[in-house]
Amino acid sequence: MRGGWSGSGDGASFAAVGMSSSSGRMFGRSGREVIVGSVVRWRIITPFVRHFNKCRNEFDQLRSAGAHEIDATARASMARLQIPSTNFRNTMFNLRQSSAIFLLAAPLYAFAQSDEALLAEAKAADEAYWKAYNSCDFAALDALTAEDVEFYHDIGGVTNGRAALTASVRKNICGDPNLAIRRVAADKEVRMFPLRRGAQLYGVLVTGRHEFTHARSGAPAAKMGEARFTTLWLRKDNRWQMERVMSYDHQALAQANTSQAITLSDAQLDSYTGSYAAKMQPVFVFKRIEGALSVDVGGRPVTLYPKSPTTFFLKERDIEVEFKPAADGKSSGFVVRENGRQVDEGKRL
Secondary structure (H helix, E strand, C coil): CCCCCCCCCCCCCHHHHHHHHCCCCCCCCCHHHHHHHHHHHHHHHHHHHHHHHHHHHHHHHHHHHHHHHHHHHHHHHHHCCCCCCCHHHHHHHHHHHHHHHHHHHHHHHHHHHHHHHHHHHHHHHHHHHHHHHHCHHHHHHHEEEEEEEEEEEECCCECCCHHHHHHHHHHHHHHCCCEEEEEEEHHHHEEEEEEEEEEEEEEEEEEEEEEEEEEECCCCCCEEEEEEEEEEEECCCCEEEEEEEEEEEEEEECCCCCCCCCCCCHHHHHHCEEEECCCCEEEEEEEECCCEEEECCEEEEEEEEEECCCCCCCCCCCCEEEECCCCCCCCCEEEEEECCEEEEEEECC
């Protein structure tokens, strides 16, 4: 990530100072004077750009010594270069003009350098958070998360507050000691956008795509899905904290479920139909369709096939829904498992 100021080189911008667009000559002077002026400019201005603080102090010391001393020194140099005295004022004018331009540009350079340092801090904070996420370092997660953080998930809903977000990671990401879940950002797609209030950099938006892998009991990690993300980092009290997170456009990898469907009676299927409240979305409504169940998930119809009298599965993905036995003809709730791990549960309304 580069800063907001860019240049074309140490002295490139000064080469055009005083050039006439119509004639290409510098204030109408001869070619010899142009060359001499360029030499003087190169020999004096370039060190200003490369060693700003040192040369600025030297310039101030020369100026405080008196204009007549500067002029005397410059006149002696001009005499050695055989520059006519009538052109001395033009030469000094161009030199002072170039110096003035540099002094005006110097704050922009310092501003860019400051922004680069702060952006590097924000990037380091973002990387540290996801490292803690992958290693289940809850103390580190809390340290990098704002107390009033808000996390928006296009399937799981909204999580408010630092305590709730860390608890969600503890349960859903780190809850199974035999399952290692990892989040990895696609480096080539990650972008950082600085947010400013005037000249002050107060925040950074980090956007991109991330992938999730699962590894069970020492088995090789397998990519399970991907999504896009946007994270808002704000700088408060000289440190960066994560304020808002959005994870959306989730795309699961198509992993076929190899279970075999069995046949259930209409009465058995009807014992599971109806409305249920769950965490993934407020209400799931199950309906009977031709020997199976149908339910809308995120606005999309999903078909569940019976694997046993109480368990149903998706053919497209390794997801199963296990209903509680129907004691009075209607099941009281269900549990959702993905790749053998519980991801949601519902209760009949």
